[in-house]
Amino acid sequence: MNLKELATKLGLSPTTVSRALNGYPEVNETTRERVMAAAKRYSYSPNTRAIRLATGRALAVGHVIPIASQHEIVNPVFADFIAGAGEVYSRNGYDMLLSVVRDDDEERTYRELVARGAVDGIIVHGPRMQDRRVPLLHEIGIPFVVHGRASGTSSAYSWLDVNNRRAFQRATEFLIDLGHRRLALVNGLEFMDFAMRRRTGFTDALVAHGITPDPALMSSEEMTEIAGFHAASRMLNMAASPTAFVVSSMISGMGVRRAVERAGLVLGRDVSIIIHDDELSYLRNGDDVPIFTATRSSVREAGRLTAEMLLELIANPTSHPKERLLEAELIIGQSTGPAPREV
Amino acid sequence: MNLKELATKLGLSPTTVSRALNGYPEVNETTRERVMAAAKRYSYSPNTRAIRLATGRALAVGHVIPIASQHEIVNPVFADFIAGAGEVYSRNGYDMLLSVVRDDDEERTYRELVARGAVDGIIVHGPRMQDRRVPLLHEIGIPFVVHGRASGTSSAYSWLDVNNRRAFQRATEFLIDLGHRRLALVNGLEFMDFAMRRRTGFTDALVAHGITPDPALMSSEEMTEIAGFHAASRMLNMAASPTAFVVSSMISGMGVRRAVERAGLVLGRDVSIIIHDDELSYLRNGDDVPIFTATRSSVREAGRLTAEMLLELIANPTSHPKERLLEAELIIGQSTGPAPREV
DNA sequence: AATCAATTCCAAACCGCTTTGGATAAAGCA
DNA sequence: TGCTTTATCCAAAGCGGTTTGGAATTGATT
Numbered sequence: 221m222n223l224k225e226l227a228t229k230l231g232l233s234p235t236t237v238s239r240a241l242n243g244y245p246e247v248n249e250t251t252r253e254r255v256m257a258a259a260k261r262y263s264y265s266p267n268t269r270a271i272r273l274a275t276g277r278a279l280a281v282g283h284v285i286p287i288a289s290q291h292e293i294v295n296p297v298f299a300d301f302i303a304g305a306g307e308v309y310s311r312n313g314y315d316m317l318l319s320v321v322r323d324d325d326e327e328r329t330y331r332e333l334v335a336r337g338a339v340d341g342i343i344v345h346g347p348r349m350q351d352r353r354v355p356l357l358h359e360i361g362i363p364f365v366v367h368g369r370a371s372g373t374s375s376a377y378s379w380l381d382v383n384n385r386r387a388f389q390r391a392t393e394f395l396i397d398l399g400h401r402r403l404a405l406v407n408g409l410e411f412m413d414f415a416m417r418r419r420t421g422f423t424d425a426l427v428a429h430g431i432t433p434d435p436a437l438m439s440s441e442e443m444t445e446i447a448g449f450h451a452a453s454r455m456l457n458m459a460a461s462p463t464a465f466v467v468s469s470m471i472s473g474m475g476v477r478r479a480v481e482r483a484g485l486v487l488g489r490d491v492s493i494i495i496h497d498d499e500l501s502y503l504r505n506g507d508d509v510p511i512f513t514a515t516r517s518s519v520r521e522a523g524r525l526t527a528e529m530l531l532e533l534i535a536n537p538t539s540h541p542k543e544r545l546l547e548a549e550l551i552i553g554q555s556t557g558p559a560p561r562e563v
Numbered sequence: 564m565n566l567k568e569l570a571t572k573l574g575l576s577p578t579t580v581s582r583a584l585n586g587y588p589e590v591n592e593t594t595r596e597r598v599m600a601a602a603k604r605y606s607y608s609p610n611t612r613a614i615r616l617a618t619g620r621a622l623a624v625g626h627v628i629p630i631a632s633q634h635e636i637v638n639p640v641f642a643d644f645i646a647g648a649g650e651v652y653s654r655n656g657y658d659m660l661l662s663v664v665r666d667d668d669e670e671r672t673y674r675e676l677v678a679r680g681a682v683d684g685i686i687v688h689g690p691r692m693q694d695r696r697v698p699l700l701h702e703i704g705i706p707f708v709v710h711g712r713a714s715g716t717s718s719a720y721s722w723l724d725v726n727n728r729r730a731f732q733r734a735t736e737f738l739i740d741l742g743h744r745r746l747a748l749v750n751g752l753e754f755m756d757f758a759m760r761r762r763t764g765f766t767d768a769l770v771a772h773g774i775t776p777d778p779a780l781m782s783s784e785e786m787t788e789i790a791g792f793h794a795a796s797r798m799l800n801m802a803a804s805p806t807a808f809v810v811s812s813m814i815s816g817m818g819v820r821r822a823v824e825r826a827g828l829v830l831g832r833d834v835s836i837i838i839h840d841d842e843l844s845y846l847r848n849g850d851d852v853p854i855f856t857a858t859r860s861s862v863r864e865a866g867r868l869t870a871e872m873l874l875e876l877i878a879n880p881t882s883h884p885k886e887r888l889l890e891a892e893l894i895i896g897q898s899t900g901p902a903p904r905e906v
Numbered sequence: 907a908a909t910c911a912a913t914t915c916c917a918a919a920c921c922g923c924t925t926t927g928g929a930t931a932a933a934g935c936a
Numbered sequence: 937t938g939c940t941t942t943a944t945c946c947a948a949a950g951c952g953g954t955t956t957g958g959a960a961t962t963g964a965t966t
Contacts (some may be wrong), residue, residue: 222952233916238954248914264780265678269621271950272612273921282776283661287646293844299642303630310672317682318626318659329653335608337922338658444845446854471845474788474817481824481891501636502787502814511789565922576946581924591944613922616951680952913962919955926949934941 221262230258238407241266268315272337280315281305281530282339284330286323286346291442294320295346296471297498297519301367304523312531314340327356330331334362341534343367343526363533365542367526367531368414378533380526380544384414384496386517387515387548388421388466391494394550395464396429399559400492404437406451406472415440418496422466443468448475456483456491457469460507463559464492470503473512477555494558496548510553517548564605570782572603575816584609611658623658624648624873625682627673629666629689632854634785637663638689639814640841640862644710645868649684655874657683662712670699677705684877686710686869690722690756707756708885710869711757721876723869724864727757727839730807731764734837738807740774742902743835747780747805749794749815757785758811761839765809791818794836798827799834806902807835813846816855816887820898835899839891853896860891 225235232255240247240255247255258264259453283305284336285298302316308317317339319331330353333339341363344353354377359491366379386403395403402519408415419440423433439451448450448467456479467473473495482489487493497505497514505512529542570577575598581588583598590598601607615621621851626648628641645659652659660682664672673696676682684706694713697720700879709722731748738746748765751758762783766776779801782794791810799822800806812818823834830836839858840848846856872885 223954224952234953235955237918239915243953246914251914263674263676263678267616267952268679269612269615272933273616273923273953274608274954276921278612279638280660285646285649285909291844293641294646296642296843296845297637299639300663303628303637303663306628306661310662310664316663317623318645318649318661319653320646320659331606332608335606336611338611364904398583413800442845443845446847448852478824479818501634501786502639502641504789506788507789509566522963569921577923578925578947579945582945587945594944610922613951616953617922617924619951869913872936908966910965911963913958916957916959918957921954922951924958927947929946930941931943932941935939936937 221264222267223264223310225443226258226262226264228254232256232353232386237458240456241478244409263287263371276337278338278340278414279313279536280339281309281527282318282319283315283316283335284326285318285320285334285341285414286331287320289324296503297500298345300498300500300520301345301523301526303501304518304524304525305527306519308524310533314531323483326353331360341365341530343530345416348411349413349416351413363530363537365441365526365530365533367522369417371413371416372443374454378529378540378541378543380479380522380529380546382517382522382546382548384417385421385424387496387517388418389425390421390548390550392422392425393429393468393512395466395494395556396431398464398556400464401431401559402437402460402462403431403464403466404452405439406465406467406476407438407440407469408443408472410440418468437462443472445471445475445478448472449479450475452476452479453482454484456480463490464556465494467495469494470495470497470500470505470512470514488554488557492559494556497551502549506553510551511555513553513556514551515548516551517546522546547550564606565610566607569598569601569605569607569715571882572605573598574639608883611902619680621655621681621683623660623682624652624870624877625660625662625676625685625687626635627669627676627685628655628661628663629669630663632665632667636785640843641688643843643863644688644861644866644869646844647861647868647869649866651867651874657874668715671698673699677703684708684873686873691754692756692759694756706873706880708869708873708876710865711758714756714759719884721884721886723865723889724757725860725889725891726863727760727891728764728767730839730860730893731761732768733764733891733893734809734839734856734858735765735768736772737839738773738809738835738899739768741807741835741899742808744774744902745777745780745803745805746774746807746809747792747795747798748782749808749810749819751786751811751815753783761811771799777882780805784804788814788818788821791815792822793818795819795822796825799809799823806833807899810836810838813838813843813848813855815858831897831900835905837899840894848894849896850855853894854898856896856899857894858891859894860889865889 240252259298265344273316344366347370350372382458583595687709690711690713693715784790840859841862
């Protein structure tokens with residue numbers, strides 16, 4: 221059933237039917253109701269392809285998921301972020317277009333996506349330091365919102381980020397307040413923007429309390445269980461081993477915990493851990509009582525908010541870039557406790 | 564730059580330019596080269612919206628990701644599956660459309676997606692027993708491939724699945740051969756088709772070796788770390804506690820491992836664990852040496868193959884349903900060993 | 907009663923491509 | 937030489953909607 225057929229059945233012109241369905245004023249209310257009823261009766265869905273061509277809008281948003289070409293890792297937060305964003309799109313009649321792209325030919329993908337007219341806007345995932353994509357998308361001239369930030373970018377752009385520096389600073393201070401003096405950071409890869417900020421928050425807190433950051437107690441690797449395990453094991457084997465860990469993710473944290481337990485130490489007594497918890501749906505940090513003390517910020521909610529920002533930007537392309545900084549909560553769990561007394 | 568402009572610049576008709584670019588024979592080779600060169604020079608990308616309308620094809624595939632409305636959990640394998648499928652789509656000029664849908668209004672989503680003409684085919688994720696979506700998509704009449712199977716469905720349909728029954732049977736037999744007699748299953752939710760099959764494989768192996776399955780040693784819960792931890796803790800507290808666990812996922816396995824270590828037992832000596840490893844990129848089972856003994860099957864590869872099946876089906880809608888059963892590898896890691904001697 | 911402004915509807919153009927059905931010129935054949 | 941093929945290109949008609957620019961009808965105003 222298409223518009224013309226429906227119009228014929230109603231004895232109206234396609235014009236009127238179209239207007240009736242789209243809520244334009246120049247159509248009699250009784251006519252509109254007739255049309256609406258008929259549309260429902262024949263379960264008419266306007267052909268998206270035609271709408272897109274006629275309106276010149278794609279009614280779709282592109283998410284470009286970069287895959288690090290060396291490691292082939294898909295960021296695990298991505299699924300929940302998408303789930304949040306997807307809600308917003310479907311509520312607003314937008315489609316979500318996903319491109320999974322190795323980071324060596326990202327540029328081509330972005331350009332094509334826009335030139336082909338496949339999307340009205342783009343969400344940028346996994347920004348790195350001095351990310352080339354920000355100037356690129358400015359040049360292309362398409363609305364976009366970055367999930368995270370790209371330090372070292374000169375021009376303004378829209379972004380939504382968690383205050384990673386602040387979160388890690390607070391986590392570190394919390395541990396310092398508990399008496400810990402030898403603190404370790406198990407961080408993600410530090411060419412990623414968020415990881416850099418977390419490191420800054422960590423060292424800032426140390427320095428502010430007169431503790432000199434020890435490079436041997438700061439690792440920067442992929443956020444996997446194994447990497448966390450290895451990094452923590454190595455540090456725990458040092459002469460002056462750390463009594464507390466600040467860890468970049470739930471998964472790494474599980475690796476750190478394993479290293480701690482493997483070393484015969486008790487979590488929350490001998491060694492404390494604070495992780496960052498993205499509230500991934502399949503990696504809940506405890507049911508009622510949180511297991512890990514954590515800086516917490518829902519990545520699904522971030523997905524929702526980012527999507528809303530982008531749709532606004534699309535509706536209002538000349539508006540100024542919007543920025544949104546979310547604060548992470550500090551959740552006290554069972555993985556932290558006072559620093560053990562020196563022997 | 565659109566087709567008409569390009570044609571004008573070349574002094575040709577849009578018809579000829581279109582044909583030249585799409586490889587039709589009725590155009591002179593030298594003309595074709597001229598056109599190609601000009602297209603590249605002006606970086607012309609044909610407008611997807613127009614192509615879709617003109618050809619009546621969506622050139623897009625829909626992935627409908629169900630979110631269990633009670634738990635709001637996004638299946639973690641989904642990200643890697645998508646990554647695999649995405650490769651295939653971009654190689655073939657298809658877009659990937661993602662709909663994240665709570666499982667209470669799935670039907671509407673599927674119907675609309677097709678009625679609107681947004682997709683040429685659909686991938687069904689997370690099939691359950693007697694899944695309603697299979698008959699629904701048959702009724703709608705759109706090519707689709709199921710990732711997994713839907714037991715209890717009468718009509719034929721295309722699917723790609725891992726031989727879950729066989730994998731879990733082999734894993735169980737492997738443990739029995741190591742001398743284990745009290746085996747536990749930490750399974751996913753058993754209304755999911757794959758979980759049911761895994762359970763069958765587990766009990767089949769037991770029965771075949773004269774062991775009566777003990778309901779107290781079979782849990783069926785969400786595949787989270789915590790659920791794994793709780794289930795294993797409970798079982799390890801039983802009088803006749805299990806000496807071996809067959810576990811449905813890497814993440815649950817990490818919970819089981821934690822329970823084992825928490826109980827003061829040594830993995831691979833006191834207690835053995837076999838997990839199923841989907842080879843998620845951010846959850847590698849060890850670097851060179853696998854940590855867990857595991858039944859292994861790459862979900863990313865499954866994504867690739869499923870996508871290829873669907874594209875074939877779209878190109879050839881009258882062909883018979885295709886079925887593809889992947890066998891999982893059994894990988895020996897450090898989490899298994901001979902059953903401990905009875906005390 | 908004549909004029910003007912709404913109100914309500916429609917015909918036709920348009921979005922940017924593909925594709926059908928020729929037209930023209932060159933080549934092949936009897 | 938005249939006629940049929942073959943090669944090459946083009947005009948125009950879609951695809952299924954939206955949107956512009958009227959036209960016809962009705963109601964209000966003077």
